[in-house]
Amino acid sequence: MKLLPLLLCAPALAATLTACTLTSTDVEPTPPQEPVSGQATVSYRLDGQPVVANNYSNLGDIFLLAVPLLNRKFPVEATVWEDSTLVLAAIDAQRPTEESQPTPQQVRHDLVLRVPGFHGVGTYTSFEASFAEQRRDARQQWQSGPELLAAPGAPQRLTVTEWTPDRREVRGTFELVLLDGGSGQRRVVSDGWFFALTRY
């Protein structure tokens, strides 16, 4: 009968010694590839991490957002200029909505794409890009990091899949590589997706 406790201990000991991780996968949430609540949306992965910029019509959020945007009216803006250059600008102003206290380190990304010779649906491989990461400092001021430009020679592509001039709707995908001219650091933008109402 002395064996009985041993019988009980055996599986416990075995499990302690074999307790292990079988599989472990890091998962990044998928950025949305549809207009979020029907509004202009730009989403992409920056070095694999999702970034989502979206115009939304909640009064409180607009006031909170519009102030730090300074020279822009909306987080996502698309404009077709007279020289038929399409400019797509996207700032994500992300913070957890349900957060009970503000995050000390808030980050946002400002991406601007300039597509010359915009002619509607098609693939554009030659366009300009500028990108900056902005962080909020201790005094709640946005501090912009170095400006990154499209890396010369790196593959870049912007495809307009839908263009309805009467409704001014543009929709498409993009990918490119950004280069920090100062440090030589490269950042990869992949899975880019956009939907916007263009202004003239």
Add this chain to the structure above:
Amino acid sequence: MLNLRIGAAVLAVGGVVLAAPGARAQRAESRLTLSAGVGNGLGAGAAYERGPWLLLARTRYKWWIPREIDLNPVFSRLNSRSRQAEAALLLGRALTAGAHRFHAAAGVAFLAGRNLGDYRYTLRRSGLFSSPSTDYFAYQRYTALGLPLELGWQVQLDELGVTRLGLTAQGNLNPQHRDLTLLATLAFAIPLADPR
């Protein structure tokens, strides 16, 4: 190493239950006990009890907001939580004292879950003043093997001991998320035919 130490402590408590007098005096009658519990998790289990021995299969699911993430638990959605599901097989001993029954068990568990990581983005729905929205986080998905431990107390609610109410402390030692779940349980013990 901490796993080993906690394991040893729980086994020591289990040992007290094992060594308790009276355990041997019980008749070898067998029962099938089905139980469900609610606490800082949801649990369900089935135990085959024969005399003082019990073979226990349990499942447990729980979800929680990690301490590092400062979210309001009332308003944040379910997708901003870490989760863990467990399926475990345990072998244990029970001790009956009057209407009370105590048990200790240990075994092997399979775990599947996710550990919430950094905040990534929020999708807001349009509303004039309210903004129903969903926060998205990066996370780590895992499956693991762990050491499940269980200490339980049950009290009979009827003469025959069919309906039992109790408290269960379920531990799980594993490399991903060491866990302690306290459950208030309701159990039904169905007597099986005596093997003799």
